[in-house]
Structures are given as C-alpha cells and as structure tokens.
Amino acid sequence: MSTSSGIDEREEGLSLQPKFDASGLVTCVATDAATGEVLMVAHMNEEALRKTVSSGEAWYFSRSRNALWRKGETSGQTQRVVEMRVDCDQDAVWIRVEQQGAACHTGRKSCFYRKVEASEGGGAKLSLVDAERLFDPKTVYRK
Amino acid sequence: MSTSSGIDEREEGLSLQPKFDASGLVTCVATDAATGEVLMVAHMNEEALRKTVSSGEAWYFSRSRNALWRKGETSGQTQRVVEMRVDCDQDAVWIRVEQQGAACHTGRKSCFYRKVEASEGGGAKLSLVDAERLFDPKTVYRK
Numbered sequence: 292m293s294t295s296s297g298i299d300e301r302e303e304g305l306s307l308q309p310k311f312d313a314s315g316l317v318t319c320v321a322t323d324a325a326t327g328e329v330l331m332v333a334h335m336n337e338e339a340l341r342k343t344v345s346s347g348e349a350w351y352f353s354r355s356r357n358a359l360w361r362k363g364e365t366s367g368q369t370q371r372v373v374e375m376r377v378d379c380d381q382d383a384v385w386i387r388v389e390q391q392g393a394a395c396h397t398g399r400k401s402c403f404y405r406k407v408e409a410s411e412g413g414g415a416k417l418s419l420v421d422a423e424r425l426f427d428p429k430t431v432y433r434k
Numbered sequence: 435m436s437t438s439s440g441i442d443e444r445e446e447g448l449s450l451q452p453k454f455d456a457s458g459l460v461t462c463v464a465t466d467a468a469t470g471e472v473l474m475v476a477h478m479n480e481e482a483l484r485k486t487v488s489s490g491e492a493w494y495f496s497r498s499r500n501a502l503w504r505k506g507e508t509s510g511q512t513q514r515v516v517e518m519r520v521d522c523d524q525d526a527v528w529i530r531v532e533q534q535g536a537a538c539h540t541g542r543k544s545c546f547y548r549k550v551e552a553s554e555g556g557g558a559k560l561s562l563v564d565a566e567r568l569f570d571p572k573t574v575y576r577k
Contacts, residue, residue, distance in 0.1 A: 302540060305560040307550060318475055320463050327470015329519075332461055332526040344550060344558045376472075376546035377560065379538055383475040385546045395522055397445060403519035403528045407450060407487060415487045417448040417520065 302379050309340060310382040316352060317382050321394065323401075324373040324387040328421075330394035331402045335384065347372050349388060366431045368392040396432070398424035445522050452483060453525040459495060460525050464537065466544075467516040467530040471564075473537035474545045478527065490515050492529060509574045511535040539575070541567035 301308050309317050316334040323330055335343065336352040338359055343350045349362040349370035363369030370388035377384050395402040404422040407415050444451050452460050459477040466473055478486065479495040481502055486493045492505040492513035506512030513531040520527050538545040547565040550558050 305548070305562070307558040307560055318461060320472055320475060322465075322470065322472060327465065329463055329465060329472075329528045332463060332521060332528075341558075344552050345556065347552075375550040376563070377548050377550050378475060378545040379540055379542075379547070380545075383545075384550065385472045385475075397522055399522075402521040402526075404522070405448070405520050407518040407520050407527065409487050409490075413488065415450040415484075417450055419448075420519070 301381050307377065308381055309337070309377070309384075310380055311337065312382065314354070316354070317384060319349075319351065320383065320385045321349060321370060321388050321390075322385065324389055328401055329403055330370075330388070330390055330400065340384070343372060343386070344375065349386060362394075363391060366392075366396070366426070368394065368426075370394070393425040396428060398426045398428050398431070400425055444524050450520065451524055452480070452520070452527075453523055454480065455525065457497070459497070460527060462492075462494065463526065463528045464492060464513060464531050464533075465528065467532055471544055472546055473513075473531070473533055473543065483527070486515060486529070487518065492531060505537075506534060509535075509539070509569070511537065511569075513537070536568040539571060541569045541571045541574070543568055 311317055315336050319333050319335050321330045333351045339350040339352045351360050353360045369391045372386050372388055374387045375384055393400045399422055405417040406420045407417055410416040454460055458479050462476050462478050464473045476494045482493040482495045492515060494503050496503045512534045515529050515531055517530045536543045542565055548560040549563045550560055553559040
C-alpha cells in the first residue's frame with residue numbers, strides 16, 4: 292500500500308490495497324452464488340487472499356489454529372469462487388461461491404442456522420432455521 | 435455468557451451468547467433482503483446489538499469514531515431489519531435488511547462496488563461494478 296495515495300486511492304482506485312488489521316487479517320464473507328445466503332464469515336491473511344485470487348478456491352486463515360487453511364482440505368467441503376469483491380476501505384472481501392456440501396463445521400450448509408428475535412422480556416431468543424446437517428462432523432473431523 | 439456451558443451450548447443452544455472480541459465487538463454482515471447482495475460489513479458492540487434486536491433498525495459501533503451509531507442517523511440511509519441470524523460460534527451476525535437508499539458512505543448502494551480478479555502478472559486487478567452513486571457524499575455528510 293502506498294501511504295501517499297490516502298483514502299481516495301484505496302476507496303476509488305483500481306489497485307488492491309488490503310487494509311489488514313493488527314493481526315494481518317481482512318474479514319471475508321462467503322455467500323452462496325446461487326441463493327445469496329450467507330454461508331460463513333472468516334478471515335484471510337495476505338497469503339490466503341493471494342491463493343484465493345490465483346486458484347479460484349477459497350483459502351482462509353484460522354485464528355484458532357493460527358494456520359493457513361484451504362477450505363475443505365479436511366472435510367472435502369470446498370468452495371469454488373465465482374466472484375470476489377472488495378469493500379470501500381478494503382478491510383473486507385465478499386466471495387460468491389459454489390459450496391461443495393456444507394460450509395459449517397457443524398455439518399450445516401451455512402454457519403447462520405439460528406434466527407435472533409426480540410423476546411417479550413426485552414432480551415433475545417434464538418430459533419433453529421435451515422439447520423439440518425448435511426454431514427456428521429464426528430465422522431468428517433474424526434473427533 | 436455461562437463459562438460452564440462451553441462450545442456446545444454456544445453452538446447448539448438457543449440462548450444468545452455473543453462472543454465479543456477484545457474490543458467488545460462482533461462482526462455484522464448486512465445483506466439486501468430482496469436481492470441477497472452484501473451491502474456492508476461492520477461491527478456491533480453489546481449496546482448496538484441490543485438496540486438492533488429491540489428496535490428492528492440497524493445500529494452499529496464505529497471503530498474509527500469510537501461511537502455507537504444508528505445507521506442513517508446522518509445520511510438518512512437507514513436499514514430496517516427483516517431477519518437477524520447468528521453464526522455457529524456467535525462472533526458474527528447476519529442481518530437481512532430493507533436498505534433506504536445506499537448503504538455505503540461513498541454513495542453507492544453497496545460497499546462492495548469493485549470486483550477482484552487475477553491479473554496476468556500474478557497479482558490482482560480491480561474493476562468497478564454496480565458502482566453508480568445514489569447520493570453525493572459531499573452533500574450528505576457536508577464535507
């Protein structure tokens with residue numbers, strides 16, 4: 292990134308200048324290219340971003356495992372990138388993907404399998420929605 | 435959050451137990467309820483999350499301004515929440531919204547107005563897509 296170019300170049304320019312956070316990551320939202328459903332929110336470091344662009348398959352950086360991670364390398368549930376976009380300040384990317392099987396490690400297609408609603412007492416309550424499992428995580432991850 | 439409940443309760447239970455990061459924030463993805471387009475990625479602190487659930491309007495926490503922020507309070511470009519979901523580990527929420535006007539501070543409907551593609555030299559190139567401005571930020575924000 293060029294420090295002299297400033298906000299305008301990052302927001303209006305046509306060069307990729309990712310704004311990595313203190314941990315060296317940008318946020319990535321993956322949606323189903325066919326349905327628009329949000330499948331997952333994860334992170335990419337510089338290498339994951341580069342490999343995703345060049346290979347057309349989603350790569351992420353796992354904060355919990357502190358490791359680069361090709362989506363589906365253990366589970367087989369890969370993501371083929373149909374389109375990638377970057378947001379105004381370049382600290383987030385959006386990929387529209389063809390999801391092989393399920394995106395979530397719990398076996399659901401999407402990580403967002405619970406709806407949040409206001410409850411009568413003033414708090415929030417959750418309910419399951421689109422929560423059927425497409426695979427058994429105990430088998431796939433050999434827990 | 436109950437520390438005794440562990441991962442299973444947070445992933446499989448029906449109580450909202452947001453996993454705020456070190457700055458007290460969760461990630462929020464807002465999509466257009468009609469088209470599935472990702473409009474923006476932003477953050478919510480506990481108060482923004484609570485106000486969003488109770489009011490049905492999107493509230494965020496601005497990291498740059500370090501302040502709670504009702505979406506559209508300056509620009510008039512509010513977001514009515516049609517549905518909210520939480521992800522498996524409860525560190526991200528997804529809201530499907532009816533966007534009044536444009537979500538992006540640059541005046542575009544979505545913050546994701548640039549496509550990322552592999553370039554021949556091995557890097558990446560951007561191109562504008564769905565980038566027409568719905569309002570003039572200089573007027574709206576009186577810069």
